[in-house]
Amino acid sequence: MSRIGVFVCHCGENISATVNCQKVAETASGYEGVVHSVDYKYMCSDPGQTLIKQAIKDKNLTGVVVAACSPRMHEPTFRKACNEGGLNPFMCEMANLREHCSWVHDKGDLTTEKAIDVVRTQVEKVKRNQPLTDIKVPVTKTALVIGGGIAGIQTSLDIANCGHKVILIEKDPSIGGHMSQLSETFPTLDCSQCILTPRMVEVAQHPNITLYTYAELESLDGFIGNFTAKIRKKAKSIDEKLCTGCGLCTTKCPTKKIPSEFNEGLGFRPAVYVPFPQAVPNIPVIDRINCTYYIKGKCKVCEKVCPTKAIVFDQEDEIIEVAVGAIVVATGFGIKQPDFFPEYGYGKYPDVITGMQFERLASASGPTFGEIKRPSDGQVPKKIVFIACAGSRDEAKGIPYCSKICCMYTAKHAMLYQHKVHGGESTVFYMDIRAAGKNYEEFVRRAIEEDTVKYVRGRVSRVYEKNGKLIVKGVDTLLGAMPVEIEADMVVLATAGVANPGAEELAQKLHISYDGYKFFAESHPKLKPIETNTGGIMVAGACQSIRDIPESVSMASGAAVKVACLFSQNELTREPLIAVVNRCAAPLYSTCVGCFLCQSACPYQAIEREEIKDRSGKLIKSIAKVNPGLCQGCGTCVAFCRSRSIDIQGYTHDQVYNEVMALLNEY
């Protein structure tokens, strides 16, 4: 039998000015199961709380209703008081007499009646409350970081410096990401590699970081604090332990004319290669698609020249399994590729290049050693046109969003061009200049004012070649939509940043959501921009949305903090207000019939499959099971389950049904 205590708070006069608190308490004392009912001036005060604790002891209460302010205000207070009084904290409910009653209604019988009704619903609810205990989930204090760009590097270093183990995987042969390809960075124009490479080396040498390059996530199981990741280490055809990174194989490889990915196709690399001189690790891989040995079955020059016998042609992909407690996804972005801009002739005219290609041309380590030369004939372009928003903010191209970084790097490109080509003429076609960042606007102004870059506000309709020149047809909207035609030597497209081609597949492996553009979705756009909907998985950098370097780095550090918070406990403690699938005696075991339609309804992938087997191991039935580590307690599955086999603790069918009954009937 329930023994409920009702405590009606006056809240000074906040409640009692309009509600007859005494009458509320008196009426409540008449309800079946209510053994104690009082009103008091300030329930949340020390004496008020003592009143509750004392009553729990004296009257041996099994449940408490505090009729006071909003539970969003003081529920934790009173649950704590109950706990201290010796009652399970979840046996306490609040009736909202202040925000939902006294403050919104005038003094009168109707207001008091409403207060009585509200108290009664909570009495009937609390009678059906179950003592609950917080959920404890163990934590494996190793983080998996996916992607070795600047975000992945930063987050790995931060987590590792907190004293936690990190496994960093990178799909390419070297870490460094897009940042390693950049020439100089806005708005300071410091050399990208100069600031990045020390961090890359730090990663390689950090005792807490295990680095797997040329590796990708194969699959992921488990949940927050307890993931099991399978990692595919693609065969490099090199024994990493034996290789000293001397580079002999790469210089002797007879297949030398493979377009270099690192140089965006503007230079060449051999079939056994290190993507760039500062690569970490400094260990080559054999590109099996282009290697003569793999194509024709003979060559093996690299094997012959390797002083440490590190070449292993028959090496196979290796799958390793690691246990991790948290994951940071930092897989970066992709760049919209040719065919996308037939009107700009990208792919057709060699001197129409992307911004990233320009980075390589401008980079001291690039194919031209930093000299701006046309890819077609190696001439220095006298006139250059930069087209901003090449694809971005263009619904017709399917990319309505702003790629965010292009305004800045275009200004930088124009500036670099002006610095490198004296007397050169550069024009930037733009829609708007979006330079919201510390020193960003100043940087753009410098390009325009000091470096005399010509900014034309208008779009380019077409680029075509005529007599060895690239004719750029555009419009100057600031001069009354005047058509502009420029005979340029080179055109640079500030191509839209897009999600990585493999983003969707990866998201499905990780069970995280993604938006219509395949960027990974954050849990909340304002308040949880780093977490995903799947507990324990964070996002950092441009895989969530296009980001520049400082943003990526801050986000990466933010993700590291989230991971460190998680790892600061030995066990995760979570409120037990989560869904549970009922279990009952044989032969039913559960009323769940295993249709698993709840799985598609759950926003958190918290519903798993549980197999019930007899003693001989024969499957009796498969039923749903809620993973307490993942469930956030929204209850969507509950309302969806036809057989009502899932219920949500704290808002069970029995509780809410009787709340409604209590509202509408006399007791």
Added chain:
Amino acid sequence: MSTDKRLVKKTSLDKLFDSIKQQGKTIFAPKLKNGKVNYEQVERFSDIATDYIQTTQSAKVVAFPRTEKILDYTKSKEGIAVVEIDLQSISEVVIWGVRPCDAAGFLPLSAIFNWDTKDIIYNTRLEKTTLIGFSCNKCDESCFCTSVAGNPGGTEGSDMMLTQLGDNGDYLAEIITEKGKTIVDKNPDLFETAGEIDKQKYLADVPVKFNQTEIKDKLANFFENEIWLQQSLRCIGCGACASVCPTCACFDIQDEEHGKRGSRVRCWDNCGLSIFTLHTSGHNPREYQSQRWRQRILHKFSYMPERLSVYGCSGCGRCSRACPVDMNIIEHLTAIQEA
């Protein structure tokens, strides 16, 4: 009392109806709706269906309604206050157009409701009910009253039995009980004297399909037999058969509660449903449909004759007609007899 025989003119039937109606009685009679004929409260004689073999549901609803309130209660800290239903409030009912098998069904039903405790509510309802039977001049492949000791002109259970003498003919009225006589007494003009009439030749010819005594004997040692599984494979375990059966008497007691007030209600239950025997522990002694099918047959043809000396079947064939998967009771009983 010995059966008094009278003649009612076909053209007087409506007058008889109106007269009963005027006496303030509620009349239930077969009525056509959605292509099915069922007992409904009927206000006008012309609403009564004429062309039908048998109503979908049985007449038992009058004495044993599908849902009836037994008592009201109010809870308080002091205890529970109970108000039982007022038997006086039960109204006088006439069922018009009861078939012999339906009327005969009240015998096993009454046997169940009186075998230990006398069920006052049931008995009161039955007492306040007058059954005006119409014997059958037609039958269909589901009819088998003659196999269970009934016949298409059987008077058992009825208070008055009307038999139409040929198509468009007048009616022979057999006055069977005092209640029947009361009707005659109230309408002496409508009941003419009848000569010597052999009603047999006006009745339907219902062939005998099996021998129920033989089946009863057989069932005594038939509990473990594979026939139950074979026969019930296509049974989907609904309660259609029990709901339409004139002799099925299983009921459930439910409290319908609204805050401190509530009502205790008696309502039909169905042994065909798996939940019927489900224990709170989760154990179900009749876990499979075959066991529930066995129970249905054994109950009607073995347990009831043994314990109550009356067979639980009047041969109306409603279960076969209502069954969505064609569980034909004649076929199954014949198979048992032949097994």
Added chain:
Amino acid sequence: MSEFEPKVVAFVCNWCTYAGADLTGTSRIKYATNVRIVRFPCTGRIDYMLLMKSFAEGVDGIIVSGCHPNDCHYTSGNFQARRRWIVFRNLCDFMGIDIRRIQFSWVSAAEGAKWADVVNTTVTTIRELGPYTDYKKVANYFEKEVSHG
């Protein structure tokens, strides 16, 4: 006889509408006393059978309210709920259940004034519609003695 006072139940989510209603309180915006609020974690948790039971137990009007699309605390509970309501409402209407008596709304934690408005307009609508006697008649089977065949 005193004027008809509609009984209205509101099923709301904890994160947006319940908080919004709290804000109505802190802003001291007055609204009709007829409404009683039942709190749920999310609109996705709200069971349509509760709406049916409310009518059966005698309410005259119902408010169901949660976070605006894209603002759900649980990201998609309100989207799931919206689908359910589309079908639910259609079926109600088809069965002759008066859907004018069910008001669905999105009220965010910042929309204290909107909450007061939703309550007041709903109460006014229901007051004009009068008590839901059609449903009450069917629900009140106490008054009927038996259900015959």
Added chain:
Amino acid sequence: MDELKKRAKELLETGAVKVVIGYEQGTGNKTRAAFIQKPEEVSRLIFDSRCVLNLAVYLNKPEVKQIGKPAIVAPIPVLRAIIQLASENQFTDDNLLILGITPESKFVEFNKLADVETYLDQHLIEIEARDKEILEKLDKMSVEERWNFWVEELSPCFKCYACRAACPMCYCHRCTVEMNQPQWISVPSHQLGNIEWHFMRAMHLAGRCVDCNACANACPIAIPLNLLTKKTLEEIKVSFGGYKPTLTGGHIMSTFKPNDKENFIR
């Protein structure tokens, strides 16, 4: 038909299946389910327009499961039910063989559930004109008239649950009406409880009902309760682009589109 019988015989002879679930002649003009377990009994199998019982309902029956792997004679509604059930994890390719029957009563065997799914693309659910007319008639009524119509129609229901038993989609081991803590739906049959039961049944079938009419055919007192599921089917078509059973991709009512259209939320 001969082809079907031949194949059924073969399957039983080779032991590929233990039972063939099909239709046979029943009492009078009725047809009924047949469970053929011996090759020589395949001659009992029939198929014609009277065979409307949805045989998929037997696939979840424990006694039938105990016989062993079944082959099932499956006209379109049964095929639809099979796919929906498979999507609800009730069986896989391994434990079922499908002897399909085209709308022209031709035999077509399916090797995989996925083939059935593809086949059904050509046979999308279309509500019959006759039923559409009734739905339209009801739509034109006032709310009060519709309410009275349904009170009238549903009041006689005595809750035999034949509709539930005949429905392949109602396979829950414990139906919500059998839950009693809380008791969502009154056990006794009365107007309110009946309305609640049929309402809930229609909601539970929303996005799952394959429109086989088994429920209405099963009702001993001919309540047109399939109108409710038909109405939800129509609404799903209007609001979410229609329902077709699919093996993957979630369920209409457990998925959503952020731009689902409605005009009733303030």
Added chain:
Amino acid sequence: MVLGIYPGCSLKGSSREYTESVLAVAKAFDIEIKEILDWNCCGATAAHNLSKELALALPARILALAENQGLDEIVVPCAACYSRLSGTQHELNQHPELKSKVVEAIGMEYKGTVGILNIVQMIDKYITPNIESKIVKPFDHKLACYYGCLLVRPKEVLKFDREEDPQSMDTLMSKLGAKPIDWAFKTECCGAGLTMSRTKTVARLSGEIVKDAADRGAEAIIVACPMCHSNLDMRRKEINEYNDQKINIPVLYTTQAIGLAIGLDRESLGLQRHFVKVEI
């Protein structure tokens, strides 16, 4: 094989040769072309500037006529008409309430199910598959395929070729043995309806087109739109004045090019009607 045709005003007037060549080519490939009876104006550029409903009702009536006359598929050789008809069908299928309004206005049953083909689609579907065996004289010329503005736009409605740098005509011409040139004016504006009111503007716009084609060595310009044809062909005098250069490259319809390749009589293709003499 029966195909409906909606000619529109141009094909009955200034562009008779287009009609002639379409019919001649169709005949050569055993396609029966049935003109929609009682057709009306498609609304062209004027209607949608006045009233949205009118602009939808005019094409809808044409489509309804086609439906009611039992035509499942129609070819619309004029690019502007094609754009209007396709746009209307798309819009009405998307908006049922608009549809019912328009149906009421035209007073005819309208389902919106007729297949609408532009000339290139029609050729692709019914002619290209059988063309190889019919070619008697490969059309071995350098050609500038000119698409104009309406043939491929708007993409979301037509879902045909890519808007910028379209390729379908180029592919088609290659099949005839021609060498389409890569040039910059495929979809540039020809000046369209300004040909009457602002002839100078048209001369400049069309002039750039013709000049680029000529500069890149094209021997002919291939078009799929009567308006484009008029401007590039009929306005050649003004064009040449603008360019201050005499450019004689002819302008041919796709169907005329096909006709020549399969050896049809030049007269039956209406080549004699061009202002710029066709000498290839």
